[in-house]
Amino acid sequence: MNALLKSQPTVFVIFGGTGDLNARKLAPALYNLYLEGWLPEQFALIGTGRTKLTDEEFQGRMLKDINEFSRSGKVADDKWAGFGPRVHYQAADVQNAETYKDFASRIKELEKEWKAPANVIYYLAVAPNFFPIIAENLAKAGLTTDAERTRIVIEKPFGHDLESAKELNLLLGRIFQEKQIYRIDHYLGKETVQNIMAFRFANAIMEPLWNRNSIEHVQISVTEQLGVGERTGYYDGSGALRDMIQNHLLQLLCIVAMEPPISFSAEEVRNRKVDVLRAMRRFTPESVREQAVRGQYGAGWLEGAQVPGYREEPGANPQSNTETFAAVKFFIDNWRWQGVPFYLRTGKRLHRSASVITIQFKDVPHFIFPPETADTMRQNRLVISIQPEMSIRLQVQAKRPGVEMMLNTVDMVFDYKGTYVAQAPEAYETLLLDVMLGDQTLFMRGDQVEEAWDLVMPIVTSWQNRVSQNFPNYSADSWGPEVAEALIAKDGFHWFTLPLSSKK
Known part of the structure; x- marks a missing residue:
């Protein structure tokens, strides 16, 4: 205590x-x-x-x-x-x-x-x-x-767009000092999210690999089985991009991509997060079309029950242009991450509820094993599961038992349930305690909020001004619209999902 x-x-x-x-x-x-x-x-x-x-x-x-x-x-x-x-x-x-x-x-x-x-x-x-x-x-x-x-x-939401976020920051700044303002994002209080920094900066073996030389690409997925339900009044003016990517997913990206801080002080950690956002490549109208896709769920069946499409939800606009799914490819233009794509996706009424960060490492530079092992050979991955399970999996190649040299993917797993007896605190417990302690490490600073809005505003503006002609474009219990798979497939990758044992 x-x-x-x-x-x-x-x-x-x-x-x-x-x-x-x-x-x-x-x-x-x-x-x-x-x-x-x-x-x-x-x-x-x-x-x-x-x-x-x-x-x-x-x-x-x-x-x-x-x-x-x-x-x-x-x-x-x-x-x-x-x-x-x-x-x-x-x-x-x-x-x-x-x-x-x-x-x-x-x-x-x-x-x-x-x-x-x-x-x-x-x-x-x-x-x-x-x-x-x-x-x-x-x-x-x-x-x-x-x-x-x-x-x-x-x-959240802290502002509806860049302009409103600036106005709110200005108003709060006239009344409070920055050290008094706690902009809360409950994702940052989750135990596994906090553990990313421990995993990166408390282990000498990880940091030398945490860059463009070893990492091929990064995926951050927050998927939900639930639909919008009774929240259409709020959601129809927001959408998946504003509701999730601008805050939750970009905060996760910042923790994955930040430079090592000098200390664990609140300002030092938050400075490094802002550095990431400032280094992220801004979107042009052309790059929005190439690097950002959206979707809206239609009616379908989910776990044996028929569910309505977004436009049939209570209070929804029958012609709504609001996206319930968004996937975006980001780049960070600095020495550590130049050329490494970061794929972020989020959506509702999807096949599974999960929050997962996947770090895909590059392939081995030279393959020395018999040709028949090529079919089972996989690149190394680091899979950080935030929910429903809390775990960190390092997927590596090992020899399968037998007289032949056959390769197999095996998981080196750290999971909370198997390691600790004590129950992990809920995110809000951690964050409310930090407020009482006066610790702002896990809270967003004003300039961080504005940088995040500045980054996504070209996508927000483009989608507002360009009505989608094919909504709804994915059904309930799917993994989203086909354009999301095409977004990552054209780079030679595919979206990763949790093992079936983790399905909630």
């Missing part, structure tokens, strides 16, 4: 406290941190929403949500007796500046009770259009003046 954190009184204010994000992720994460002794002794959670609730009613909701969604299972009575009284509720209209005075009063009451000033964290689990309103009203109420003790957490 961090002794400094333990001694720091903390007030955690969740705007959108009655919403789905708090129910499924934030409340269970905070409760699990409490169970494992990571919360300060003087800790209070204040949920907010327009619904009028008493503290007891809100506590009842939180208990139900934690019972349903927490990895630790059903809440024990004695544990809830310690956590429940820390949970409070404040009904508020976030657009009314006057209501923020109630937050100030509540925080002062807690500080008076604790006889110490508190660190105050404002978590914006609300629709993006409320981000500027809440930030400005917090400032008007005098709740942002202490730069050492006040922090704000912003959920």
Whole structure:
């Protein structure tokens, strides 16, 4: 337990406290941190929403949500007796500046009770259009003046395009210092994602191979079986490119491609990530057509059930041009990665839900084995599985048992379940603890967000201005549209998938 954190009184204010994000992720994460002794002794959670609730009613909701969604299972009575009284509720209209005075009063009451000033964290689990309103009203109420003790957490999407991201950064910069702003991407809190840096920089055998001399190409795939469902209202104005590639997948790319940092300090690590984005080759209208493809799912069958196409989902536009699948080929123009393609793909209603990074190494320079072994010979791969399983597989060639020299691909596997007894924390547990510790290593900096938007904007603009004439172009339970396979096949490669044993 961090002794400094333990001694720091903390007030955690969740705007959108009655919403789905708090129910499924934030409340269970905070409760699990409490169970494992990571919360300060003087800790209070204040949920907010327009619904009028008493503290007891809100506590009842939180208990139900934690019972349903927490990895630790059903809440024990004695544990809830310690956590429940820390949970409070404040009904508020976030657009009314006057209501923020109630937050100030509540925080002062807690500080008076604790006889110490508190660190105050404002978590914006609300629709993006409320981000500027809440930030400005917090400032008007005098709740942002202490730069050492006040922090704000912003959920994605951070902006709708480059211009809106710049505007939001500018507004937040007038109210907060950069060290107070935590732009959260839950993918960066996943255990396997964090382990990429350990795998690269704590093992002397890997770094000499981690460059254009040894690596042929890199694939990053985040595929989902689920459709859009009830989220069409948000998704129809976003699409797969904005929703996943601009943030999640590009962040994964940055961790894979970054230069070794001098230290593990937050600014040093984030500097190296920004360097990657700045080195990435920008798109022209011609290269968008050659290096970026999109798709939209149609109706089909998935695990024995008939599912609707995207345009038939509740509330969807029957003529929607929104992509539910995107695949893009990126290049990084620097000494380490020049000429190595990075293929990123994501989509909904696909055959399997999985998040996988695959590093494909170059072929051996000279083949010395008998000709009959050529059919089974495969290039080495490093497969980093983020979900559903958490593992790192190094695929190498070995001799098959027998009197003949026959080659076989074998996996050298590190997996969490087989190695560790302790259950890995959920991503939000790691990230919320880092916010309380004041550690920004796993959070995006303002310039990083803007660089990512700048990179994808030519694709966004092209797809907005060019209506697809063949949507829908892939069916449920497929691996996406044919154009995605063509994108990578013309370079002589194919998309990799997890072994069948990993299917969820």
